[in-house]
Every structure is written in structure tokens, then in C-alpha cells.
Amino acid sequence: MAMLTVNRLTKKFGGITALDGIDFSIEKGEVMGVIGPNGSGKTTLINCITGFIKATAGDIIFNGRNIRGMKPHKIVNLGICRTFQIMRPYSSLPAYKNLIIPLYGPRARKTGGWRGGGRHGDRNIIALDLLEEVGFERESKVPYKLAGTLPTGYLKRLELARCLALNPDLLICDEVFSGLSMSEIASMVPLIEKLNKSGVTIIMIEHRLKELFRVARRVMAISYGEKIVEGSPEEVMANEKVKEAYLGA
Amino acid sequence: MQTEKRKERIDRGIKIRSDGIYALSSWREITYLIAPRFLLIGGLLAAPLLLHFFPYWQKVLLIICIYALLSMAFDFLANYVGLVCLGGSFFVGVGGYGAALLNKYLLLSPLISIPLAALFGAAFCTLLLLPCLPLRGVYFAIITLMYPLMMTRIIEAFELFGGTNGMMDIQGFGNPWIEQYFLVVATLVFLFALRRLSVEDLGLVIRGIKDNDQSVRASGINITFIKAQAIFYASFLGCFAGAYLAHVYMWAGLSMFALDFSIIPIAATVVGGGGSLLGAVLGAILLVPLSEVLRAFGPLRIVVYSLILTVVIVIKGEGLLNYLSRKYHQFERWVEI
Known part of the structure; x- marks a missing residue:
């Protein structure tokens, strides 16, 4: 089917x-x-x-x-998760904190808990893992920069990471x-x-x-x-x- | 030949050092971190003692705290959730009448009726504002402006709760120390609780709604539910202030729905600097005593008050707190281009 x-x-x-x-x-x-x-x-x-x-x-x-x-x-x-053509980051939050929001939602709680320790995992660590997965350099400062200051390439990746956080x-x-x-x-x-x-x-x-x-x-x-x-x-x-x-x- | 110069702002070394775990390495750094907080907490806690021989100014302190609570509620909704709420007086009125009813008919003492009135009042306000939550910007502002006006007319028309006379003989606090410390401590607790909330995960979701609500929806989160929670927290503060006011005045009446409670918190937030909650409190601490001092001008009081507000906003539009914290954390120097 x-x-x-x-x-x-x-x-x-x-x-x-x-x-x-x-x-x-x-x-x-x-x-x-x-x-x-x-x-x-x-x-x-x-x-x-x-x-x-x-x-x-x-x-x-x-x-x-x-x-x-x-x-x-x-x-x-x-x-069903989607990315937006015109990126919609949370510009006043650092890039990795952008992913806390999808991770806070019911879908991620249900499906993503195994990724970290604790009841729902440590969301900050999961967020950094996800960003690394889509190509943010973990050791660099990029994941900690305000999303509003990131260039287009990173914002597109951030959009993708937001979807990944939801285990689509x-x-x-x-x-x-x-x-x-x-x-x-x-x-x-x-x-x-x-x-x-x-x-x-x-x-x-x-x-x-x-x-x-x-x-x-x-x-x-x-x-x-x-x-x-x-x-x-x-x-x-x-x-x-x-x-x-x-x-x- | 003259070289051009430009001003440069640089973080103080001590700020950079005390950002991380190294903050604990010396007393100087620890002091640098806690001094501003201590100034606020210690100052507010000491104020009732210092004002012991000035009973009039003790009352002013209460009003400062009331407006600080309302300003926090406004700042939280406007700068964290993205809802411009002109309904401060709605919260005050609901809280005030709630406390009056609880005290008069259930004979609850102020220390119980105030938290209860805040709780039920917040639930009531949230319920009434629920249909307006999809609105944004100026539309939400107008609706919230309408609610207190509507409540006034309903109470007048149906002669509810004593009609235009209001409800008299509400129990006072009796002990002035309890009266003052209850409110001062509550204000501090609410301030730090809200500030903590804003960096917790739920707080991030709330701020996400302000930045980009579509994205929050695309993350599988029901934004109406989150906004309702935020409204509940804000109206809890407002209703708490109102309930408290009812017990201080020993009276609850129509003037609790007065526009002052909606407008002055906005002025306080703008003067103090929005987006940090602390700025809103600072604004209230400055504006309320200022308006008392200006009573010397008699009928011209509001004119002078408005002039001062205008000048402050034009010259330091970023808000006093932002200005002060910049001076605290950074230094400026001239560099040649």
C-alpha cells in the first residue's frame, strides 16, 4: 500500500x-x-x-x-515534516537552540528519546549532534552563533536539521x-x-x-x-x- | 594630516573571564557577577526598612511593585511571545474583584485570597483571551484594550459587585511589615522565575513563536496552547497585582479597570528597556516615584511627566537597562581607521 x-x-x-x-x-x-x-x-x-x-x-x-x-x-x-523554501529560523536564538523547539514537541519526545541520556535526552547535546549531522562543524563557533547571523547555506541546513529532529x-x-x-x-x-x-x-x-x-x-x-x-x-x-x-x- | 577615528566597543576582560566556569576563580569576578543582582535584591528588600519613617513612601514602594509586576507581564508578552497586550487593567480588575469576592464571601485572609485570586483570575483572563490568540500585532492590542472597557460597562449596567460604588470593607493586611514584604518578595520571585522560564526549553518555544510561529507549527507544536500558557503566566502576575491592590485599598471598584494600569507599564518597559524583564522593573522603579515627586507641579504634573518621558525615549530609545549593562560590560575607545 x-x-x-x-x-x-x-x-x-x-x-x-x-x-x-x-x-x-x-x-x-x-x-x-x-x-x-x-x-x-x-x-x-x-x-x-x-x-x-x-x-x-x-x-x-x-x-x-x-x-x-x-x-x-x-x-x-x-x-510528515517539511522545510520552508524561504528559511524560517528563530533569528534571536543561537543555531543549536533553534533545534530545542522541535525537540520539545510531542513527536520528538515520542521518537527521539533514545538519542541522549535521561528521560528525553539532553536536548542541547541532541541538537549539537543533529547540527553536526547536517554539516555544522562541531568544534567551531558556528552552532553557537545567532541564527539571524548565519549565511544561507547554513540556514538551509538548519531547516533540514529541524526536520531531522522530528524523525520524519x-x-x-x-x-x-x-x-x-x-x-x-x-x-x-x-x-x-x-x-x-x-x-x-x-x-x-x-x-x-x-x-x-x-x-x-x-x-x-x-x-x-x-x-x-x-x-x-x-x-x-x-x-x-x-x-x-x-x-x- | 588628521586621521579619522572611530569609536570601538570591546567587552571588558572581566566579562569574558566570568562568562564560563572561570567566574569562580576570584572574588573580583564573583563580585562582578553578583553585584548587579545583589543591588536589586538587596535594595528592594531593604527598602521597607529604610522607608520606615516615611509611611507615605512605603505606600509608593507598594505601587512601584504593583507596576513592576504589570510591566513584567507586558514585557513578557510583548518581547517574548510577540503579543502586544494593552490589557494590564483587565488583569488588575479581574484580580481585584476576585480577591474581594474571595475575601468577602469565603472570608479568606489576604495571604490566601491573593494567590487564589491570581490563580482563578489568570484562568478567567486566559479563557476570555483564548479566541483572540490567532490575532497578532495591533489587532490583539485593540482587543485587549476593549476587554477592561467592556467589563466596566457590564458591571455598571447590571449593578454587579456593588455597581459603581464597588465592594467595600475588604480585609486589610493589618501588619505593615507583612503587607510590604509579601509584595516585595513576590515581585522578586516572579521576576527571577520568569527570567528562568525564558531560558528553559518551554521559554525557548515561547520565544520561537515570536520569531517565527509558522516554523513552530511545522515542528509539531500547537502554538495556541503555548500562547495560552504564556498568557496565563502574564495574567497571573497582573491578577496578583490587582488582588494585592484590593487588599491594600480595602476596596475593589471600577477604577481598577482604569487605563493607567495598561499604559504606565508600557511606558516603564520602554524607558527601562524591553526584552529582559529586568528593564521593565527598573522602569517601574524610576517612573512611579517620579510621578509622585511631580505632584509638586499640581495640575501641570502630567505635562512635565510626559515631557520627561518623551526626552528619555528620544535620547535613550534603547532603554536604560540596555544602556547601563553596556557600560557595565563593555568599554569604549577611539581607534584610528
């Missing part, structure tokens, strides 16, 4: 149809890419799945349960590669691969197709809120409709 199934998902903002009957499903352990030109509804799709905006119609079935209309924090606690079953990444330099991307890709190997199902929204195709076996393309094609990266890139959506007729 599929882990996540989305049926005829539709979202209308007044007269504008941002999502028009999207169907797709994803199996456990898969990495799926979602591509599409700007404004095609990729982020709206994520927002609907994670409950940040309410879909107008359709079903979102996660592990046999319809989660459409549920509150975002409840959906997270079922195991399904991770939805909204353009984690955008705004990063080539070397930063090169160090992010193995991170995603490692996560997937450890059993996390991943949906990636991405504009950096080359890097996306290294990790994603299956890609879905959407344009104007409609799914135009789904398949292997080669199939999708060869598709006429995809070329048309990106380059114009």
Missing part, C-alpha cells in the same frame, strides 16, 4: 485554481521529485499536504488516514538547493541520499534538475496546477508538454 496517496487535490484561491485535481502516490522509501515552472503550484501542493492551507477538494491519505483539513502540528506528529517518516523538501553554491549543493546531495537510505521517504521540490535527478527515481511535473506527466527523469525530460511548460510553445 502506498504511504501517501493524493486524490483529485484541488485548491482554489477565489477565482484562481492553484491546484487542479492533482493525483499521485508515493511508496515507502521512495524519493520523488516535483518540478514545474514558477507559479505552477508546487509550494501550494506542499502547503495543502502539510495542512498550512486547507485544500478545497480532494483527499490526502497518509498511512490509510485522510489528513485533509487537519491542523499542521497534528500532521507533523503523524510523521515522510520529508518534504521545498527547494533545499536554491540559493546555494555548487559546492554547498555537492555536500547536500549525499545528505539527502543518506537520509533516504535510513528509510525516510522524501518528496523534493526542486529547480536544480541535475542534482534532483541524482537522488529522485521518479519525477512529477506540474504546470498551472495540473499534473502534466509523471515517470522516470528521462521520460519526463523527453516529454513535449514539459518542454512547452518551461520554454513556451
Whole structure:
């Protein structure tokens, strides 16, 4: 049975149809890419799945349960975590303290207690471990700097670390590669691969197709809120409709 | 040729040394760390003794503590949770009437009725503010401004709790020492408790909501529940102040919903410096006696008061505490560019 199934998902903002009957499903352990030109509804799709905006119609079935209309924090606690395209750090807190907040939540308490000592583990130590995992140098001062002073590359990693703190079953990444330099991307890709190997199902929204195709076996393309094609990266890139959506007729 | 110079601020060596475990290495460093705290704690505890021969100023000390509590509540909500709450008078009124009712009908002594009134009052305020929690910024401010006005009109219209006369014959403290030390100690306890809360994990979540509430939701935390807890803590302080006031005045009435209790704490927080709770207390310690001293100006009192406030805010907009702590922790020097 599929882990996540989305049926005829539709979202209308007044007269504008941002999502028009999207169907797709994803199996456990898969990495799926979602591509599409700007404004095609990729982020709206994520927002609907994670409950940040309410879909107008359709079903979102996660592990046999319809989660459409549920509150975002409840959906997270079922195991769907997301990153934000525009990073949302807690700028007045040091980087590692940023992770105390997800670690404080019910999901991390339930699933992450084994990581440290004590009843829920020492959250500060877990936070530093997580930051090291995503590539903050532990011995340096970076994890202790205020999140507001960190450069984009670290903020993207911080977003990812926030999701890792929640032990996600399904991770939805909204353009984690955008705004990063080539070397930063090169160090992010193995991170995603490692996560997937450890059993996390991943949906990636991405504009950096080359890097996306290294990790994603299956890609879905959407344009104007409609799914135009789904398949292997080669199939999708060869598709006429995809070329048309990106380059114009 | 003249070289250009620029001012540079550098942390004092003693601050850097006393940041870590090395703070315990010498008396000088230990003193450096505890002196400011001791000044506040010792000062407040000694004040009732020092003012023994000035009963009028002893009352002023009580008012200082009342406003310190309200300023802390405002500062906590505004700078930690991100909710600008103009409902200080709402908390005071609810606490005041609560204590009056508990004292009059259940005949509880002040030392019991005040904590109870604070507890029930905070629960009542939190419940009433619950529907407004999704609001932010100026919208939340306006709603909280409306509540005390609404309560006044309801009490007037239905002649509740003695109507416009208020509730008389509330039991006083009797012993002036208990009266003063109860409040002074409570203020200090609340101050340090709230400061501790703000660095605990729950406090970090609360501050996270101010920084970025969407991110907190994406971490699987119910932000309405966290905000409700924060409101509960703040309104607990406010209701405590109100309940206390009812027993000092031996009366609870409509003037407890007066705008002063909402506005002066904001002024105190701005003058003292927001975001540290200590600044709010410092602001109250400065502003309340100032407003008493200015009584010499008679009808022009508010004019002079406002002028002083304006000048302070324009010249030292960062707040006095931030200014003082910078002077304490850092030194300045001119360096050539």
C-alpha cells in the first residue's frame, strides 16, 4: 500500500485554481521529485499536504488516514515534516537552540528519546549532534552563533536539521538547493541520499534538475496546477508538454 | 594630516573571564557577577526598612511593585511571545474583584485570597483571551484594550459587585511589615522565575513563536496552547497585582479597570528597556516615584511627566537597562581607521 496517496487535490484561491485535481502516490522509501515552472503550484501542493492551507477538494491519505483539513502540528506528529523554501529560523536564538523547539514537541519526545541520556535526552547535546549531522562543524563557533547571523547555506541546513529532529517518516523538501553554491549543493546531495537510505521517504521540490535527478527515481511535473506527466527523469525530460511548460510553445 | 577615528566597543576582560566556569576563580569576578543582582535584591528588600519613617513612601514602594509586576507581564508578552497586550487593567480588575469576592464571601485572609485570586483570575483572563490568540500585532492590542472597557460597562449596567460604588470593607493586611514584604518578595520571585522560564526549553518555544510561529507549527507544536500558557503566566502576575491592590485599598471598584494600569507599564518597559524583564522593573522603579515627586507641579504634573518621558525615549530609545549593562560590560575607545 502506498504511504501517501493524493486524490483529485484541488485548491482554489477565489477565482484562481492553484491546484487542479492533482493525483499521485508515493511508496515507502521512495524519493520523488516535483518540478514545474514558477507559479505552477508546487509550494501550494506542499502547503495543502502539510495542512498550512486547507485544500478545497480532494483527499490526502497518509498511512490509510485522510489528513485533509487537519491542523499542521497534528500532521507533523503523524510523521510528515517539511522545510520552508524561504528559511524560517528563530533569528534571536543561537543555531543549536533553534533545534530545542522541535525537540520539545510531542513527536520528538515520542521518537527521539533514545538519542541522549535521561528521560528525553539532553536536548542541547541532541541538537549539537543533529547540527553536526547536517554539516555544522562541531568544534567551531558556528552552532553557537545567532541564527539571524548565519549565511544561507547554513540556514538551509538548519531547516533540514529541524526536520531531522522530528524523525520524519515522510520529508518534504521545498527547494533545499536554491540559493546555494555548487559546492554547498555537492555536500547536500549525499545528505539527502543518506537520509533516504535510513528509510525516510522524501518528496523534493526542486529547480536544480541535475542534482534532483541524482537522488529522485521518479519525477512529477506540474504546470498551472495540473499534473502534466509523471515517470522516470528521462521520460519526463523527453516529454513535449514539459518542454512547452518551461520554454513556451 | 588628521586621521579619522572611530569609536570601538570591546567587552571588558572581566566579562569574558566570568562568562564560563572561570567566574569562580576570584572574588573580583564573583563580585562582578553578583553585584548587579545583589543591588536589586538587596535594595528592594531593604527598602521597607529604610522607608520606615516615611509611611507615605512605603505606600509608593507598594505601587512601584504593583507596576513592576504589570510591566513584567507586558514585557513578557510583548518581547517574548510577540503579543502586544494593552490589557494590564483587565488583569488588575479581574484580580481585584476576585480577591474581594474571595475575601468577602469565603472570608479568606489576604495571604490566601491573593494567590487564589491570581490563580482563578489568570484562568478567567486566559479563557476570555483564548479566541483572540490567532490575532497578532495591533489587532490583539485593540482587543485587549476593549476587554477592561467592556467589563466596566457590564458591571455598571447590571449593578454587579456593588455597581459603581464597588465592594467595600475588604480585609486589610493589618501588619505593615507583612503587607510590604509579601509584595516585595513576590515581585522578586516572579521576576527571577520568569527570567528562568525564558531560558528553559518551554521559554525557548515561547520565544520561537515570536520569531517565527509558522516554523513552530511545522515542528509539531500547537502554538495556541503555548500562547495560552504564556498568557496565563502574564495574567497571573497582573491578577496578583490587582488582588494585592484590593487588599491594600480595602476596596475593589471600577477604577481598577482604569487605563493607567495598561499604559504606565508600557511606558516603564520602554524607558527601562524591553526584552529582559529586568528593564521593565527598573522602569517601574524610576517612573512611579517620579510621578509622585511631580505632584509638586499640581495640575501641570502630567505635562512635565510626559515631557520627561518623551526626552528619555528620544535620547535613550534603547532603554536604560540596555544602556547601563553596556557600560557595565563593555568599554569604549577611539581607534584610528
